[in-house]
Amino acid sequence: MRRLRRHGGRIAAHVGLGLLSLVVVFPLVYVVLLSFQTIQEASSIPPTLIPADVDFENYARVFERLDVVGLFTNSAIYTVSTTLMVLVTSTLAAYATTKIRMPGRRLVLALFVGSILVPPAVRTIPLYTMIAGWGWVDTWAGLALPLTATGFGLFFMNQFMLTIPDEVVEAARIDGAGELTIVGRVVVPLALPGIAVLGLYNFMFRWNDYLWPLVVTRQEWQTLPVGVTLFKSSQQLITWNLIAAAAVVTLLPVMALFFALRERIMDGIAIQAGK
Amino acid sequence: MNQRRRRYLTGYLFLAPALLSLAVFTFAPFAVGFWNSLHAGFGTDLDFVGFENYRYMLESPRFWNSLRVTVLFTASYSVVSIALGFLAAYALDDRGIRFKPIFSSILILPYVVTPAIATLVWQYMFNADFGILNGGLVALGLDRVAWLQTPAGAMASLVVVQVWFTLGYNMLLFASGLRSIPRTYYEAAEIDGVGTWNKIRHITLPLLVPTIVFIGVLSLMGGFVHSFVLAQILTGGGPFRGTEVLMLLIYETAFESFDVPMANAMTIVMFALLFVLSYLMNVWQERAYKGIE
Structure with a gap:
């Protein structure tokens, strides 16, 4: 039964x-x-x-x-450039907070966590106010530079770097390697799985973005999701x-x-x- | 000593790009936005008016309507999506279930898909005349539904699409929560003759409180933020402002009424609201968790 x-x-x-x-x-x-x-x-x-x-x-x-090729190109440039920048800023920052451990890193970590507490979309209008004031509307800088570092990316890399043993870094230091060399030759190869996942997520997030490109682009830098949606409403x-x-x-x-x-x-x- | 100091300096240099980016593009905008919200006017032609925008906002029925709509949307979709996500995860947690990777891959697909594009597809499916949803109802001998033409129907449509977007993600979060519950707890309960429902109620759900709160906070954020794409594309906030969620009202205030200072004032209020709510939910989680232990 x-x-x-x-x-x-x-x-x-x-x-x-x-x-x-x-x-x-x-x-x-x-x-x-x-x-x-x-x-x-x-x-x-x-x-x-x-x-x-x-x-x-x-x-x-x-x-x-519809200029699908142009829109696709813009989306690709936006997605790839922001993803590369996020990977660089997050890897360097996470190395500093987990392996150099200089004074003040706790405060920095609190800032990272604080910036994920409120979703990035909330800043849209204030950020637009600032970007428009600089005359950056419909430029690559206006579209992409605000996404060079994200709270999510910084926190994610920080958590991942904690899993890399300190001994590896110490050993390289004793061998007389400089910090940048250690990051490039020792830490990045070990952190590759984490870097790959973060890259993947960031690619997805940026390719799928709608509100920010809608607000900050006009013609020149319009992305594919915005272009297709406006094509429908036209x-x-x-x-x-x-x-x-x-x-x-x-x-x-x-x-x-x-x-x-x-x-x-x-x-x-x-x-x-x-x- | 000198070497350590040099290393620290390198550390600060490594942090600089990330901190600069956050400071300039995340923290500074709120200061700029707040300062801007104390003004009135267009573009650079601004007059300082103090908290006049905030006063006007709190007296505006349209603002309160958008809050009501946002809360209704968030509460409805969260409950449905959390319940379905839990059920799916619970079903998949059984070792006897086959095709697990296929089920979970399909259910997570909407999380990966471009929201604006998927929403366009849903808009087509909701069409009262040639939409596939009404087509299906007619084929079953039922009446057509005016999905997007009445405020209640439009709100229900928004909720359906948002549940579609979030269900798989919630399922995966629940799945990893369920995996962390030791099987021995269930086995012990089975020996004592505890039934399925009581196992869920007294073992599974209490141990999932942190997961539920995490999903709850995410759903809250999603409800306030993600609702923009849905409302803007699917309904334009209508009919009769029945789906004019807060984020859409903010967008329209800035880019249709060209009242950027007012849009900034609303943003500051939304920011404060989200901050307080997610803080309260975390406090509640800690209390609920202490209650079990």
Whole structure:
């Protein structure tokens, strides 16, 4: 009887998880299907699920009507440049707080933690007020420089560096290596798993950013998520099939990254929970 | 000694880029924003008015409406997403469950996806005429729902999408919380003949209090901040300001009414609110945790 009940519970769990997964994955499958539909199919009642023909016509057309290449380039520059800078600032800072341990580092750590207490989006309008005052609106500096260091990145690297044994650093010092050499030759190779996870997360966060690029860019530095959203709101009769094609192009890099490094992303979340 | 001093100096140099970046782009803006909020006018043509903006804000029904909407949104989605996230994690924690990596990978996907883009897809699905949701209802012989056309429907739609975004993330946080509970606790309870529900109530949930509070704080932040993307794209704050969340009101005040000082005043209030609330939740966690031990 008890075994039967446990068995029934397992079947229910499988069915529940299966249904939930179907519902969750549906919009992402649907947007791909939609990107191959004609405009008649996209606005038919009842709605069309499977397109009659699969060709890349919508992709070709959206590339003509919207500067997808330019927006993609801006997004890539924004994402890659901020990620590289975050990795440099976080690694150097975490090395200082965990391996040099000079006076005042506790205060610095408190500042790092304090800056994650309130989500970065809250600073949007004050930051914009400042950036606009400097005439930095719609420039790379205005868009990217505010994201050269994040509370999340600093705290994350700090926690990771604590796991690197001090002896390794001490040994290199006794050998007469300078601090910068130790960081480059000894610590970075050991911290590579942490650096990779932080890089991955930062890439995802910045590629997906919406509010800050929306506020601080106009034409020149507009990013892909902002460009696609404004493309939709600029239309009288919305061409949902073209928007779906642009949406798929936007999602492609983060999706590829996710499927390549799925385990690392999930481990990263477990680390966040453990802190 | 000299060597150590040189090393400390190197340490401060290593910290400098990060500290400079935080100081200039995170801490300074709040000072600039606060100073700006004490003024009135456009662009650089500003008059000092003291706390006039704050007084006006607290007397404005639109501000209070946005607070009410934000709290309603945050509370509704948090409860649903935390409950579903826990259930999914609890189901996946059973050793007999197959396809675990497939389930958890699919459920975490919305966390990875570009929010603005996914919200556009949802907007299409919510369409009253050719949207797939109403298509499904009609196919089942049910009536169409005016998802985005009534204040209640629009709020429910926002909550649905936000639950979609956050459910998998909450599930993974719960999963790592569940893994840290020793199996022996359950085994001991089973020997004493304790049923599933009582095991959840007296073992699982109390030991998950830190996880729940962590998720609660994140949900609170998410509700105040993430609601912007949803409301701006999905509903534009409507209908009848029924989904005009605080962050959207701040954005509109700055970029549609061009009242940047007022937007800064609202930001300062929101900052204070979030700070106090997340502090209170942490205090509450410590108390709740002490109660168990």
